[in-house]
Structures are given as C-alpha cells and as structure tokens.
Amino acid sequence: MEAIVAVYSDWGIGSEGTQPIVIPEDRRRFAQLTKGATVIVGRRTMEDFPGGKPLKDRENLVITRHADEIEGATVVHTVKEAIEATKDCGRVFVIGGATVFMAMFSQLDRIYVTKIGAQPKSDAYFPNLDSLPDWKCTEEERFVSGEYQCSFCTYERID
Numbered sequence: 001m002e003a004i005v006a007v008y009s010d011w012g013i014g015s016e017g018t019q020p021i022v023i024p025e026d027r028r029r030f031a032q033l034t035k036g037a038t039v040i041v042g043r044r045t046m047e048d049f050p051g052g053k054p055l056k057d058r059e060n061l062v063i064t065r066h067a068d069e070i071e072g073a074t075v076v077h078t079v080k081e082a083i084e085a086t087k088d089c090g091r092v093f094v095i096g097g098a099t100v101f102m103a104m105f106s107q108l109d110r111i112y113v114t115k116i117g118a119q120p121k122s123d124a125y126f127p128n129l130d131s132l133p134d135w136k137c138t139e140e141e142r143f144v145s146g147e148y149q150c151s152f153c154t155y156e157r158i159d
C-alpha cells in the first residue's frame with residue numbers, strides 16, 4: 001500500500017483540520033498519482049475536501065467509527081476492514097490525515113512526500129521518515145514554488 005503526503009520542514013502536515021500552506025505543484029502531483037485509484041481517508045480530512053465530499057475520479061474509502069453511509073464513498077470502521085476492502089483493488093493510497101496515516105503506517109511500503117520548505121504552526125504530524133532506519137528516500141526532485149524551496153521525494157520501506 002502507498003501513501004501520499006505534503007509535509008512542512010518539521011514534518012507537520014496540518015493545523016485545525018486543514019493545511020495552512022498548499023502549493024499548486026503538490027495538488028497536481030496528488031491528482032496525477034491518485035486519479036483512478038482507491039484512496040483511504042479519515043473522516044476529518046474528508047470534511048476539509050471541497051464541499052466536505054469524497055474526491056471525484058477515485059474510489060473513496062472513508063474510515064470512521066461513527067457514520068454508516070457517506071454518499072460517494074465506501075465506509076469502513078476499522079483498519080482491518082479497510083485492508084480487507086482494498087484486497088482486490090489496484091493501486092491504493094492512504095491520503096491522511098495524521099490519525100489515519102499512523103493507523104495504516106505498518107501497511108505502507110512506498111510514500112510520496114512533497115516537502116514544503118516552510119514551518120507554519122501544525123497540530124498534526126507525519127513521522128519523520130529521514131529518522132527511521134527502515135525507510136529510504138529513493139528519488140528526489142527539487143523545485144521552487146513561490147517563496148518556498150520544495151521537493152518531491154519517494155520513500156521506500158527497506159527490508
């Protein structure tokens with residue numbers, strides 16, 4: 001299973017239910033990589049999507065302990081259910097937020113990280129993959145977006 005995330009310099013990913021800084025290059029990469037795939041998303045992150053609705057052009061699997069039905073999505077209530085529901089799917093991306101990234105972390109073998117060289121105040125974080133010995137950055141493309149130094153990094157789990 002794969003994940004995709006945009007992180008700030010301190011590996012913060014969001015504040016008060018949203019992303020304080022977004023860059024268009026990350027939005028485009030997210031759209032390209034996840035179009036047509038299955039995405040696993042937490043209920044809080046889904047609420048921050050346009051109109052608070054699941055994403056178009058993707059199979060949305062929303063994880064929540066509460067709702068039973070969400071229009072345009074398949075609802076799952078546990079990590080186990082999420083894994084079972086994606087068994088026969090093609091490409092599956094965990095797209096956050098912080099709680100869902102942590103809950104699914106052991107299932108991940110590749111993570112697409114957009115690093116944004118800024119440090120707004122965050123209350124949600126992603127694990128610092130550069131400090132974890134079983135993760136390695138295998139590709140990095142640097143670019144500048146407005147005032148920010150950024151990079152697209154692909155991390156792979158090493159055995």
Ligand SMILES: NC(=O)c1ccc[n+]([C@@H]2O[C@H](COP(=O)([O-])OP(=O)(O)OC[C@H]3O[C@@H](n4cnc5c(N)ncnc54)[C@H](OP(=O)(O)O)[C@@H]3O)[C@@H](O)[C@H]2O)c1
Nearest residue numbers: 006014017018019042043044045064065096097098099100
């Ligand atoms: N930078 C990025 O790439 C990126 C990507 C996505 C999100 N974010 C940010 O991350 C933050 C949101 O993260 P968050 O941790 O607060 O929320 P979240 O992970 O999006 O959603 C949390 C909710 O998901 C459900 N959930 C999570 N784990 C579960 C489990 N094991 N079993 C059943 N249900 C589970 C629960 O829903 P119920 O309460 O309904 O039971 C929980 O309240 C926001 O600031 C957002 O902007 C950043």
